[in-house]
Amino acid sequence: MVTVDGVDRDIVKLQKDLLALRKRLDRLMALLRLVILLWKFSGFSLTNLRIPDQAKKLRLLRAIDRSRSVLPLRSVLRVLRLSRSRYHAWKQDEECGLDDAPPVRETRRSS
Numbered sequence: 001m002v003t004v005d006g007v008d009r010d011i012v013k014l015q016k017d018l019l020a021l022r023k024r025l026d027r028l029m030a031l032l033r034l035v036i037l038l039w040k041f042s043g044f045s046l047t048n049l050r051i052p053d054q055a056k057k058l059r060l061l062r063a064i065d066r067s068r069s070v071l072p073l074r075s076v077l078r079v080l081r082l083s084r085s086r087y088h089a090w091k092q093d094e095e096c097g098l099d100d101a102p103p104v105r106e107t108r109r110s111s
Helices: 004-042 054-067 073-080 084-093
Strands: none
Touching: 054 073, 054 084, 073 084
16 A cells, blocks of 8 residues: 655655755866856867877867767867867777877978
């Protein structure tokens, strides 16, 4: 036999849990807004930054993949200031290895 008291306690607990989750979400959103503003004000962009280390690129690609479960890729790349072409080039190179080779300087031979 089910009593109303048992059901009411469950609803009250769910409401408390919901309020706690909303409060936590509000705090996280406030922190995220601050971080994004700081990021924008710093002028940082992955467009002009070389990341030669394969492990760091893989870490960034994994973070992007995880975030895509809740955000569209376009939004993720915009927040990171990473171009779509660079992202897709990294994804394509992921199979072959992402380590950047040092730049090769051409030297002229004197004849």
